[in-house]
Amino acid sequence: MPQAAEALYILGFFTSGPIDRLRRPIQTRETRPRWIMEQQQHRLTVKEALSRSGACLQRSGSVDRGLSLAEWTNSAGQAFYERPDHHTLSIYLDGGERVIREDKRLSGGAPGKLCLLPAEHKSQWHIGGPLRMFHLYVDPELLAYEALTSFDIDPRHIDLMDLTFCDDPAMAMIVRGGVLPLNWQEKSDRGALDAVCRLLIHRILKSHNRQARQEAVRGGLSPSVRRRTADYIDANLEQALTLDRLAREAGLSTFHFAKMFRVSFGMPPHRYVAARRIEQAERLLRNRENSLAAVASACGFGSQSHFSKAFKATTGVPPGEWRSLS
DSSP states (O other): OOHHHHHHHHTTTTSSSGGGGGOOOOOOTTTSOHHHHHHHHHOOOHHHHHHHHTOEEEEEEEEETTEEEEEEEEOSEEEEEEOOSSEEEEEEEEEOTTEEETTTTEEOOOTTEEEEEOTTOEEEEEEOSOEEEEEEEEOHHHHHHHIIIIIOOOGGGOOBOOEEEEEOHHHHHHIIIIITTSOTTOGGGHHHHHHHHHHHHHHHHHHSBOOSSOOOOOOOOOHHHHHHHHHHHHHTTTSOOOHHHHHHHHTSOHHHHHHHHHHHHSSOHHHHHHHHHHHHHHHHHTSTTSOHHHHHHHTTOSSHHHHHHHHHHHHSSOHHHHHHHO
């Protein structure tokens, strides 16, 4: 029995009492609504499945490719998820006490409770009362990248737990204090929204992945690919050097390249590129005929202001002062 189910069972959620009156028999193929049958055939996303089930989408947003979020309300009905191609983090904001996960016969929802639904899972839910909940949808490829760059976990070893009505006060606090107050459509909030959503992903990998220990990734880029990659970066610092672009230049898949690059260079690609930009800027600043704006552009910074902030964060002084001291 899964830990969450075992804990709920021990606490008496399935003994006689008010919760027993909420029990419903699991629907058979013959009694399931048409939309559920269609979902089994078309593999709807969790968001699509909820929309068809009668839940009300209060707001939604897209943080990055493969990372989106939504806030839902619901009061009655059923939801059925048939092997969605993404991971779903769900946190109850209000209500949830009358929700049953019918495929596992689990009850115990409440504000702050967490459900983690891995990609390819199956679940069926009965909603017997009002609720409000937050969802974070994570593409497996994005999770794999975060696992590589943050924990050195081989993506093949990711094995998320299937959790229902669990407690994770830290994650609930991040959602309530960091995600909900932001305007998900406002450009000025994009950076903060991305940061708190990445923090949620970090928490998922750290606390809710079955991998018992994190093994350092071995191996690295071949000498020729390493040299070619370094030369390519130095020759194109004025351009946007994305991970996908560097991987294509190396002739490797994005995730394999990210893993091998970190082993070979001792840091993730984005950090290496940032360091090379600053080194290039220092060389150009020694020529006093180069304006700060020209140096910023030549090193791939979107603006002089962005360049000044990045330069000061690395060297401790703004570029103009660094030039006067050099």
